Amino acid sequence: MFGSNNQKSMSQDDGSHIGEEVRITGVISASKPLILFGQIDGNIDAVSVHIKSTATVNGDINAQNLTVDGTVCGIVTADKVHLSASAILNGEVRSKGLEIDEGATIEAKFTKEQKLNG
Amino acid sequence: MDKLGNKTIIAAGAEFTGTITDARTIEIHGNVNADLTADKVTIGEKGKFSGAVRAGLVVVSGEYDGVMEAGSIWATATARISGKVQYNTLQMDRGAALNCHVVHNWVGDTKDLHGNVNKEDEIASVPDADDVEAGDLEKTDPVSGKSEKKPSNKKKGA
Numbered sequence: 250m251f252g253s254n255n256q257k258s259m260s261q262d263d264g265s266h267i268g269e270e271v272r273i274t275g276v277i278s279a280s281k282p283l284i285l286f287g288q289i290d291g292n293i294d295a296v297s298v299h300i301k302s303t304a305t306v307n308g309d310i311n312a313q314n315l316t317v318d319g320t321v322c323g324i325v326t327a328d329k330v331h332l333s334a335s336a337i338l339n340g341e342v343r344s345k346g347l348e349i350d351e352g353a354t355i356e357a358k359f360t361k362e363q364k365l366n367g
Numbered sequence: 368m369d370k371l372g373n374k375t376i377i378a379a380g381a382e383f384t385g386t387i388t389d390a391r392t393i394e395i396h397g398n399v400n401a402d403l404t405a406d407k408v409t410i411g412e413k414g415k416f417s418g419a420v421r422a423g424l425v426v427v428s429g430e431y432d433g434v435m436e437a438g439s440i441w442a443t444a445t446a447r448i449s450g451k452v453q454y455n456t457l458q459m460d461r462g463a464a465l466n467c468h469v470v471h472n473w474v475g476d477t478k479d480l481h482g483n484v485n486k487e488d489e490i491a492s493v494p495d496a497d498d499v500e501a502g503d504l505e506k507t508d509p510v511s512g513k514s515e516k517k518p519s520n521k522k523k524g525a
Contacts, residue, residue: 263378264376264378264381265376265377265378265381265397266374266375266376266378267375268373268374268375268390268391268392268393269373270373270389270390270391271375271387271388271389271390271391271393272387272388272389273383273385273386273387273388274385274386275383275384275385275386275401276382276383276384276385277377277381277382277383277384277385278381278382278383279378279380279381279382279397280380280381281378281379281380281381283381287375291385295381
């Protein structure tokens with residue numbers, strides 16, 4: 250669901266990609282899908298965000314589609330949120346649609362929002 | 368998957384502001400304003416980068432502004448570089464635009480990418496980036512003997 254398991258090979262046009270050993274501090278915004286394997290301290294603003302199991306995000310995420318396999322600390326705002334079994338989430342989730350797999354570790358406040366990022 | 372996980376790509380349309388460290392291979396096709404440490408950096412034709420770069424190899428096809436310290440720099444035909452570059456080896460394709468302070472870094476150890484460069488050696492031979500403040504831009508450059516022409520829009524490392 251929500252395009253998780255999307256493992257097809259990626260070229261530069263398919264979106265941004267943050268590698269596994271990479272540490273990033275700052276703000277990132279992307280108009281194309283963003284896939285994270287590394288660590289980000291800062292806010293993310295993108296259409297589609299996939300936080301892989303090796304990734305850690307400390308900061309707020311703003312997206313239309315969000316898939317979390319890794320760790321997130323912060324406020325998550327997205328139309329569709331998918332927290333997979335390996336997800337660890339601390340903070341707050343504001344979403345229209347939410348899916349949580351069995352096994353996800355979550356300590357968060359959930360809010361259903363009717364109107365989000367358009 | 369592994370291959371994918373080791374590579375960092377900032378795609379076209381993406382914007383990033385901040386610092387990036389420990390990136391092995393990074394490709395920039397978007398708009399990045401950052402301090403970057405990496406093994407290999409590629410700035411794509413449509414990529415724009417401003418900020419400091421320390422890397423083993425930098426391939427520039429897009430726009431760069433800032434202080435670059437690299438073992439090897441390859442400026443392709445579409446490259447536009449401003450700011451300051453320090454390098455051991457430099458390759459320029461026909462058409463590449465280099466509007467910057469260029470220093471052949473004879474003694475600087477650019478192989479050590481993780482901040483342990485012997486600064487003493489570098490300072491002995493070239494003015495450090497910190498000396499080229501906005502106010503000092505008219506100052507004659509002891510290496511090239513030319514005045515700095517670059518306007519002071521250079522970003523200092525955050």
